[in-house]
Amino acid sequence: MKLISTGIPGLDEMLGGGIPKGHITVIIGPPGTGKSTLALQFIHTGLKKNENCTYLSLEEDEEDLIRTAASFQWNLKPYTENGKLALTRFSAHNIKATIDRVENDLQKILETFKPERFAMDPITLYEMIHDTDQERRTCLFHFTQMIKNIKTTAILTSEINPRNPNYSRYGLLEYVADGVILLKYIRPENSKTTVTAIEILKMRRISHSKETRPYTITQNGINVHSESEVFV
Numbered sequence: 182m183k184l185i186s187t188g189i190p191g192l193d194e195m196l197g198g199g200i201p202k203g204h205i206t207v208i209i210g211p212p213g214t215g216k217s218t219l220a221l222q223f224i225h226t227g228l229k230k231n232e233n234c235t236y237l238s239l240e241e242d243e244e245d246l247i248r249t250a251a252s253f254q255w256n257l258k259p260y261t262e263n264g265k266l267a268l269t270r271f272s273a274h275n276i277k278a279t280i281d282r283v284e285n286d287l288q289k290i291l292e293t294f295k296p297e298r299f300a301m302d303p304i305t306l307y308e309m310i311h312d313t314d315q316e317r318r319t320c321l322f323h324f325t326q327m328i329k330n331i332k333t334t335a336i337l338t339s340e341i342n343p344r345n346p347n348y349s350r351y352g353l354l355e356y357v358a359d360g361v362i363l364l365k366y367i368r369p370e371n372s373k374t375t376v377t378a379i380e381i382l383k384m385r386r387i388s389h390s391k392e393t394r395p396y397t398i399t400q401n402g403i404n405v406h407s408e409s410e411v412f413v
Contacts, residue, residue, distance in 0.1 A: 184198040184201060196389050207361050237301045295333075301335070301337045317351055358383070361384075
């Protein structure tokens with residue numbers, strides 16, 4: 182089984198080498214834990230390997246994404262100019278148009294571009310468009326099947342469930358995804374400050390770390406301290 186490097190120091194070690202090729206992995210976490218940073222770092226790693234990559238945002242436009250990446254010393258412009266990176270934004274303000282674009286335009290983009298890596302940030306806004314869990318479940322199933330058919334390795338970011346921070350907002354993504362990675366804040370024992378920690382809740386078909394490890398967000402992106410422990 183081919184493993185795809187996330188490009189995040191320490192996380193690949195926790196995964197035993199990386200994410201299995203073709204897997205869909207959901208990154209769950211509260212605001213400020215670096216979900217978007219992780220997704221961009223994953224995409225930038227693929228670009229450095231000369232892979233075709235697609236980044237779909239439901240929040241930031243192309244220029245904002247380029248500026249965000251630049252703050253971590255990742256220059257995306259050469260890749261958008263040479264056609265290796267497709268940066269796409271679908272506005273979530275027009276509900277019907279967004280649904281149509283995700284289900285039709287995105288499929289055409291992926292079938293034409295054939296990216297080896299795909300990131301969507303955040304998929305939560307797409308879930309929120311639908312009124313019931315049944316509608317969300319059906320649309321998520323069709324969405325993930327479309328991703329699977331393209332045979333791309335995907336990262337989807339999600340907000341946490343306000344009642345249970347160990348789950349995605351609606352608790353549905355965990356069932357359709359191959360992998361689930363949780364980002365969270367932890368206050369260690371006898372400490373006045375919180376630390377950011379990462380845990381791999383699920384990753385099909387590989388043996389992965391079950392430990393919770395601290396990580397930092399630096400000027401070069403996320404760095405997981407895979408040999409350190411979090412004491413709570």
